[in-house]
Amino acid sequence: MTEADLEQRLRTALSARAAAVTSQSLRPAPTRPATRSALARWWLPLTAGAAAAAVSIAAFALLRPTDPTPSRPASPASPSSSTAPSRSAPPTVLPAPTPTVTSPAPAHSSSAVAPTSTASGDGPPTTPTGKPTAEPPPSASVSRSPATPKGQPSIGPTPTASNGKPPTTP
Amino acid sequence: MIFVLPMPRSLLRWRRGAAPGPLVAAATAAPAIDELFRERRLPLVRLAVLMVDDLPTAEDIVQDVFTRLYRRHGTGLDTVTDPEAYLVSAVMNAARSTLRRRRIARAYLPPRPDPAPAAEEEALLGAGDREVIRALGHLTTRQRQVIVLRYWSGLSEREIAGALRITTGTVKSTAHRALTLLRAHLGER
Numbered sequence: 001m002t003e004a005d006l007e008q009r010l011r012t013a014l015s016a017r018a019a020a021v022t023s024q025s026l027r028p029a030p031t032r033p034a035t036r037s038a039l040a041r042w043w044l045p046l047t048a049g050a051a052a053a054a055v056s057i058a059a060f061a062l063l064r065p066t067d068p069t070p071s072r073p074a075s076p077a078s079p080s081s082s083t084a085p086s087r088s089a090p091p092t093v094l095p096a097p098t099p100t101v102t103s104p105a106p107a108h109s110s111s112a113v114a115p116t117s118t119a120s121g122d123g124p125p126t127t128p129t130g131k132p133t134a135e136p137p138p139s140a141s142v143s144r145s146p147a148t149p150k151g152q153p154s155i156g157p158t159p160t161a162s163n164g165k166p167p168t169t170p
Numbered sequence: 171m172i173f174v175l176p177m178p179r180s181l182l183r184w185r186r187g188a189a190p191g192p193l194v195a196a197a198t199a200a201p202a203i204d205e206l207f208r209e210r211r212l213p214l215v216r217l218a219v220l221m222v223d224d225l226p227t228a229e230d231i232v233q234d235v236f237t238r239l240y241r242r243h244g245t246g247l248d249t250v251t252d253p254e255a256y257l258v259s260a261v262m263n264a265a266r267s268t269l270r271r272r273r274i275a276r277a278y279l280p281p282r283p284d285p286a287p288a289a290e291e292e293a294l295l296g297a298g299d300r301e302v303i304r305a306l307g308h309l310t311t312r313q314r315q316v317i318v319l320r321y322w323s324g325l326s327e328r329e330i331a332g333a334l335r336i337t338t339g340t341v342k343s344t345a346h347r348a349l350t351l352l353r354a355h356l357g358e359r
Contacts, residue, residue: 025225
């Protein structure tokens with residue numbers, strides 16, 4: 001077999017083998033998807049999104065649950081209003097009828113002065129003078145026995161029945 | 171009734187990008203790889219078939235080559251000097267890798283009977299041609315590459331050397347050894 005014969009056989013065999021592969025025997029080539037128009041690419045998603053948003057908002061507005069408890073009208077804090085505060089009203093809205101807060105110091109002084117002036121029975125009380133009395137200072141007597149009997153010297157604290165014995169009178 | 175709405179200008183600007191020059195150029199050159207695929211797919215598959223003797227594997231090789239080309243150079247192929255030579259070289263390298271893997275797999279797997287040739291191959295290939303193709307299987311991968319590129323693709327020795335990244339002298343010596351082996355195999359029968 002000469003060189004030329006071998007080369008000729010090679011060319012023939014290779015060409016025949018390659019010719020056995022045709023375009024029909026290949027897999028279908030991947031086709032490029034058709035380019036979408038601007039309508040389908042831009043405006044359709046935008047419109048769909050806007051429509052979905054509108055539907056959601058409308059459904060919320062129409063189907064939202066109503067409040068079961070009636071809404072109480074805003075009541076002013078003035079006491080002249082005829083409507084009584086409801087039970088469920090917060091305590092801060094309730095108008096305070098009278099102020100009850102008093103300072104304790106003037107009460108003690110008045111209670112301490114009043115028995116002295118009334119027990120004497122000498123008429124209207126005069127101006128408090130520096131006359132010494134047998135009573136203890138008001139701050140001490142008020143805390144234990146607010147009222148002392150007339151003519152009874154209250155030098156010390158009044159014995160009480162705290163120890164179970166009846167008080168003995170001298 | 172179809173209403174065609176114009177595309178918003180902002181979307182158009184965004185689509186074109188801030189620097190319209192290269193992107194527009196790439197968009198105009200985008201069909202380059204598509205045309206190359208349409209024109210060169212069948213010849214490359216045939217070239218791969220001559221190397222690996224298996225049509226599905228040859229199709230996979232060509233597909234992988236185009237995928238790698240697209241990943242590396244994009245659609246424009248502006249940076250590729252000669253895309254066809256690049257493709258031939260890539261197909262040859264991929265076929266060589268496939269044959270190497272096949273050889274390793276055959277070393278660890280039990281031998282399997284050769285697949286029966288297809289009916290069209292039986293019709294198209296004569297007995298002498300099948301004998302030559304069978305004799306090609308006894309060559310090394312490099313020898314087969316040289317023979318296929320020389321006697322089917324019609325490349326010169328310099329082009330073969332460029333495609334396989336070997337010297338011209340190596341091409342000559344490899345072709346000579348391959349022809350000697352083929353003659354020996356075909357002369358024995």
